[in-house]
Amino acid sequence: MLHPSLVTTLERFILDQEREHPDATGELTNLLYDIALAAKIIAAQIRRAGLVNILGAAGSVNVQDEEQQKLDVFANETMKNALNHTGRVCAMASEEDETIIPVPEGVQPGKYTVLFDPLDGSSNIDVNAAVGTIFSIYERRSASGQGTLEDVLQPGRNQIAAGYVMYGSSVMMVYAVRGGRVHGFTLDPTIGEFLLSHDDIRIPPTGKYYSVNESNFGRWSIGTQRAVRGFHGDDPARLKGKNSRYVGALVADFHRNMIAGGIFMYPGDRKNPNGKLRLLYECAPMAFLAEAAGGAATDGTRRILDIVPTALHQRVPLVIGGSDDVDYVRTVLIESGADE
Ligand code: P6P
Numbered sequence: 001m002l003h004p005s006l007v008t009t010l011e012r013f014i015l016d017q018e019r020e021h022p023d024a025t026g027e028l029t030n031l032l033y034d035i036a037l038a039a040k041i042i043a044a045q046i047r048r049a050g051l052v053n054i055l056g057a058a059g060s061v062n063v064q065d066e067e068q069q070k071l072d073v074f075a076n077e078t079m080k081n082a083l084n085h086t087g088r089v090c091a092m093a094s095e096e097d098e099t100i101i102p103v104p105e106g107v108q109p110g111k112y113t114v115l116f117d118p119l120d121g122s123s124n125i126d127v128n129a130a131v132g133t134i135f136s137i138y139e140r141r142s143a144s145g146q147g148t149l150e151d152v153l154q155p156g157r158n159q160i161a162a163g164y165v166m167y168g169s170s171v172m173m174v175y176a177v178r179g180g181r182v183h184g185f186t187l188d189p190t191i192g193e194f195l196l197s198h199d200d201i202r203i204p205p206t207g208k209y210y211s212v213n214e215s216n217f218g219r220w221s222i223g224t225q226r227a228v229r230g231f232h233g234d235d236p237a238r239l240k241g242k243n244s245r246y247v248g249a250l251v252a253d254f255h256r257n258m259i260a261g262g263i264f265m266y267p268g269d270r271k272n273p274n275g276k277l278r279l280l281y282e283c284a285p286m287a288f289l290a291e292a293a294g295g296a297a298t299d300g301t302r303r304i305l306d307i308v309p310t311a312l313h314q315r316v317p318l319v320i321g322g323s324d325d326v327d328y329v330r331t332v333l334i335e336s337g338a339d340e
Contacts, residue, residue: 008309010036010173010185010194017177027139028161031088031112032150032175035135037081039165039173042075042119042133043187046167052241056166063313064099071125072096075118075133090140095281100312104147112160113138115281119194120164121249130168132251136285137161152208152312156284156305163289164251174255176292182258198259203295203339205324207261210242211253219269223336224300227329231263237329250277254286254320258293263321265329267300275317278310283318296326300333 014032017022043173049071078098083089084101090109092101095117103109122265124131137160140151163175164287171187173194226235233241242262247253253264253304268275277283287297287304297304297320307316319329 008196013098013196027088034082034086040149041078043167043171045074047156072119072122079116083114088112091151100152111140113140113147117281120251124249130247130249130252133165134282134285135163143204153309155308156287159288162285166251166255176289182289182293200292201258203258203262203293203322205322207228207322208243209262211246211264216269219271220267223333224267226336227332250282258323263325266318268317274315277318278314279314283316284287286320290320295321296323298326301330
């Protein structure tokens with residue numbers, strides 16, 4: 001058992017970090033607390049999911065035409081309620097909402113926008129596999145008042161902070177602030193606190209795992225097929241073969257690569273040239289973390305953080321993980337050219 005004096009809570013860690021930035025107002029600190037609180041509430045509900053029969057679809061469908069699980073709806077409302085009365089946010093955006101989410105009447109809009117996927121991988125809920133919450137924080141661009149689409153449609157390189165919460169065998173919150181490193185906190189349910197468990201997470205340049213849904217292999221471009229065959233070990237001169245791991249939840253597949261090293265891909269294909277993952281609240285926050293951890297993230301060839309969004313729910317292909325592994329994919333795709 002760790003001696004209490006050795007335990008660093010998320011609260012203490014964020015405050016220590018804030019002290020390193022003399023111009024900090026404390027608003028970002030409080031915003032991260034708000035998100036951590038929402039994570040604890042969502043985690044508690046997920047833990048009870050099998051018991052209170054809230055599994056199964058809520059009957060409604062979200063803007064992605066995906067059947068909404070009850071926990072999806074709960075997680076979305078929890079994130080909105082944790083953020084919208086704080087005066088720290090001028091607008092939010094969620095995978096579950098078609099348009100941007102204004103702050104309630106009577107609440108002074110703040111200087112940040114928060115974008116989130118409230119329950120990523122929700123199809124894993126009914127089979128008790130890992131799911132997660134992904135969040136991305138920007139400073140507003142408009143001068144004042146309710147936030148606008150201009151405040152939300154920013155390139156990922158503008159992010160002030162980003163992170164995710166993974167509801168797995170334990171609950172972990174992983175985040176980074178601009179210019180900082182990536183840190184992981186594990187929830188101790190006996191005291192309800194996130195405790196620093198992974199200080200300064202680094203992704204090795206090349207890793208032992210690759211994650212991609214190979215059932216789409218027949219629809220990929222020649223270049224994508226070549227890159228994945230390289231992961232299989234078919235290109236030994238340039239890349240050591242890797243082990244396949246695929247959970248089907250971005251947070252879980254990405255987290256494994258952050259901790260154990262590896263690469264994740266959700267490529268475009270003939271049916272969906274932009275792939276499946278959303279730029280603003282899946283790819284951009286994960287790309288922010290990957291780069292802060294020494295890794296890389298592209299859409300195959302372009303840096304994810306440089307892509308300027310044009311629509312709230314736009315999708316982009318994603319290649320993310322160790323910098324050498326991501327470069328390998330870029331090289332193979334460029335070599336393969338337009339061999340579609
Ligand atoms: P597929 C979950 O639905 C999700 O949005 C991501 O979390 C995950 O990486 C991906 O879709 C899985 O998609 O097509 O492999 O089931």
